[in-house]
Amino acid sequence: MKLIERTGRSYLILSLVIFVLFGIVLYFTLTAVMNNRLDEKLLYNKEVLSKRIKYDYPLTIFEEPEELTTSENLLFPNDTIVYKDTLIFHAIEGLEGVENTEEFEKYRQLTAYETFPTGKRYKIIARNSLVRNQDFVTIITLLTIFITLLLVAGLWFFNTRTANKIWKPFYHNLNSLKNFSIQDQKSIELRTSKIDEFTELNGSIKSLTEKLSSDYNNLKEFTENASHEMQTPLAIMQSKIELLLQSTNLNKSEIKQLQSIYQAGQRLSKLNKTLLTLAKVENRQFSEIEEVNLSELINNKIEIYEDFIMAKKLDIETEIEPGVILETNSTMTDMLVTNLLSNAIRHNIENGSIFIKLSTTHFHISNSGNELTISPENLFNRFKKASSSADSSGLGLAIVKKICEINDWKIDYTFLDEQHQIIVRF
Amino acid sequence: MKILIVEDEIELIESMTTYLQNEDFICEKATNFFDAEDKLISFNYDVVILDITLPDGSGIDLLKMIKEKDSKVGVLIVSAKDSLDDKLEGLDLGADDYITKPFHLAELNSRINSLLRRQKFDGNDMITFNEIEIDPTSKEVTINNRLIELTKKEYNLLLYFIANKNKVVTKESIAEHLWGDEIEMADSFDFIYTHLGNLRKKIKKYGANDYVKTMYGLGYKFSE
16 A cells, blocks of 8 residues: 555545544534524423413314323323424325325424413423424535535545655656666666655665665675686696696506595686676676577587486486577576586486476476485575585586576476476476 | 797796697796787797786787787687686687686697697698598598598597697596586596597507507596
8 A cells, every 4th residue: 555545545534534523513513402492492382372271362272182191190290391302193185196195204392291270280282393403404414524525535636646746756766776786887866856855765775775886896896806816726726736647757646646636626616616607697797688599508408418418328308399489698598407407417316317398488307316315495505415426516506596586487396206306487 | 839828827827838848839928918018029929828817907908919910820818707708808809719717738738739720721730640640621530541430529539639649638628628617527427438438449440559548547648
């Protein structure tokens, strides 16, 4: 929910509650005031009637007054006056062509019990229709609702309009923040606003991104320099051992030791290269996008690895859909295929099998092998390797995973039917 | 053949010089930009081995200078940076090859050899080792004047051995030469045995001597 909506909604709810409360209070106050007036009028009418009875003025009486029942007589002592609202049934005979109407009408009623000097006791009822009062209340209620709606709509309209104007730079800046990439080497473009909070926020974002960029560049420079500084001593080491190996007067044990040093050096330089590659992938330095023919790439890789597959007597089965083209970076895709294929060969068993399937939606590679000694969740982490063999850097799958993340591909590992299965979904 | 090695690490120059000197190469060295510039102006070289990062300048500028003076000079860039951009820039500016540190001396030697062949004789030079004759243009190999059928890998292996004749060539360097350095299988060299075994068999079959000697599981030596 947007902030505008959230605050707008609270305003709306608040104004609705206030107006409803106001309406209720208004209704009761008005009714009370009007009842009061009516009661006075009824009382006056009753007094007029009483006086007429007292001084024996002739009364226009339609019916002879009834005797009061004893219970009523007992219940209401002399001079009791009771006010109440009552419904009275009206049956109005329609004129010609008009239907009869039957309805209950609301009345305000005064009931008084009075004993007159003649000794006679009367029950006097005075009524006044409330229909007009009710109309009045209805009109007031409708007016209130109308004003409420008008106010709410007006508030909503103006609130949204001003808010949109105020928040426009904010959303623009939010968008440029979302699109901000540290590799672009471009400083972030922010729209200025007259609102103090936003100006302050812009300042903070600006300094934060500048700091990020400079830190990133420093780190990148460091990685590059560190690897450069390491490559040269490694080159010296390697070349010196290679020269030493040319010497003819070495004995067997000396050669063995030299070989160990040489192989350790080889491992170190491979590791250094792989670390550098991982850093490059993580820093997203492979950002050039082009059309990559994955079918061709995989077939080429299989050809390159033919010797390795044959050396282990592996049975390779492929289902490669021709012409699968992805819009991605070719170097990264190459790394992905190389790593997965070489893993499938390296972690295979003698006379084992490899199955490769490629379609436009996924790349599936499975190979026979022993079950993992580490948990599958750790498989894609750096330096987590199932085998301690020297030829495995423990970085291959970390690179693969990073490449998948960058390309928004999904990668899954399962061990099924004695097969290591890796599926990359594009 | 005169080679100029431009490299700021004196120890690395020493290694290269020692390895290359046994061939028909005369190596000279320059450890900085100034020195290299001076030598390049005063003398003519067949090949320049060029490090990109020098303490007092960029190898790229030297490369431009070399190519302006004589475009026939072969230039092999040696760089610690394994960056595609650098590689492309170097090759665009006329460098003939690019090799990343750390490298095998045998690989360096083989690259210089093929560079020299391409440059001097437009590739039409025959490589001869006793009764073995190789035509690098047609990639045909004859032994005692009889044509021998070799696979691509066997051919490359033979060429690599002859370029590094009388030297111990490690298995690691052979693997990298044949399959590229993206192959991370330093411990399993079974497949080298296969190709080497086939090569030896074929050569023997055509009446040549078996020149390949195994050096304690460490590598091989191709010699008389």
